[in-house]
Amino acid sequence: MSRRLTLPERLLQRCGVERPGEIDVEAIAWMLGAKVKYRELHSCEARIVGREDRAIITVDTRVTPRRQRFSVAHELGHWHHHRGRCLICRTEDIGTSRRQSTDPERVANDYASDLLLPRYLLDPMLRGVPKPTLKAVREVAIAFDASLTATLIKIIESDRYPxxxxxxxxxxxxxxxxxxxxxxxxxxxDDLDPESCAFALLFGAGPEESFPRRIGADAWFDRMEAQRYELLEQSYALPNIEVMTVLLLIDPKMLGDRDTSRRA
Known part of the structure; x- marks a missing residue:
């Protein structure tokens, strides 16, 4: 059974978008009655002010163009879902996936993700990616003009890889x-294992690994059975002294007995 398109994906298809490079967020905003302006903001990273069927989206000029693009899409999510409410979007509100699914900022982020990384274009591209290495995911991210982290989140949501x-x-x-x-x-x-490449990258200013490397699963999971398995890890640096690690489970035995009660 084919996957049902989300609202932003249907919007893109109505606009005739057939390739990632055709996703023009300013043009889409204009079509939806919102004009985009750029100026230096101090109390927030982006905001939208609207009345009836017209709005103005203002985005901070001090962030990267790619971040500005996501901010515009995020505000369009508010324009669709929260019209009439006063919402100021701070840096930590835009792009994070750690919120409850009903939180207005999470809803706007999900809308932005579907608008900038639509699955009907992403899934066919991923068919040519046998393994989600950072190099391969970066190429996908560049094609969609999206951040590496946002692209990884979308790929994880697709459940194409464990x-x-x-x-x-x-x-x-x-x-x-x-x-x-x-x-x-x-x-x-909670804590990084000193043997992980993430530890070296975060605390020792070590370089980013060019390829995923094997490591014992017990370096990442505090379970007795983890000692029997290996997985692939690859990390990259984030702003604000953080590091992101991609773990790929390569042993089918680790995927048995699924439990959907996960919490983060």
Whole structure:
């Protein structure tokens, strides 16, 4: 059975978008009655002010063009779902996946993700990606003019690969997200193992690994059975002294006994 298109995906198809490079968020905003302006903002990263069927989206000029693009899509999510409400979007509100599904910022982020990384264009591209290495995912991200992290989140949501992304800061794990095929018992440790490439990248200014490397699963999961398995890990640096690690579960035995009670 084919997947049902989301509202942003249907919008893109009505606009005749057949390739990632054709996704013009300013043109889409204009079509939806919203004009985009860029100026230096101090209390927020983006905002939308509207009345009836017209709105103005203002985006901070001090962030990267790619971040501005996501902010516009995020505000369009508010324009569709929360019209009439006063919402100021701070940096931590835009792009994060750690909120409840009913939170207005999470709803706007999901709308932006579907608008910028529509599955009807992403899925065919992923068929040519046998393994989600950072190099391969970066190429996909560039094609969609999206961030590496946003692209990874979308790929994980597609559940094409049994994988997980884990964010750590100096004080421990910040958040993680796993594909549906990864059983909930594989809950990552709070602290990084000194043998992981993420540890070196975060604390030792080590370089990013060019390719995923094998490591014992017990470096990432505090379970007795983890000692029997290996997985692939690859990490990259994030702003604000954080590191993101992509874990790919390569042993089919790790995927048995699925449990959907995962919490992050």
């Amino acid at each position: 994988m997980m992304m884990v964010c750590h800061g100096p004080k421990g794990r910040r958040w993680f997200q796993a594909s549906a095929s990864v059983p909930a018992r594989w809950f990552p440790k």
